[in-house]
Amino acid sequence: MSQAAPTLPPCVSCGGQQIGNLEVISQQAVGIHPIGRSLWKRPMSSLSAVVCLNCGLTSLFAGQLDAIREEVQKKPQDFLW
DSSP, X not given: OOOOXXXXXXXXXXXXXXXXXXXXXXXXXXXXXXXXXXXXXXXXXXXXXXXXXXXXXXXXXXXXXXXXXXXXXHOGGGGOO
């Protein structure tokens, strides 16, 4: 017996259908970088996206939360506005 694929909740903006499992890629090192770190270094985390098929609202999600949490604990000043 096959299981149905999990569905995403409706878009918070318009209630439309959302799709996921989208990876944010580029020829450069795309991902999460703190301001104090060189952008040429490897990102702390990759990014994935969820997109609404109705209005186009796009949400980005970090893949490696543990690495981000660790970096924030080491240098919290790099993550303040």
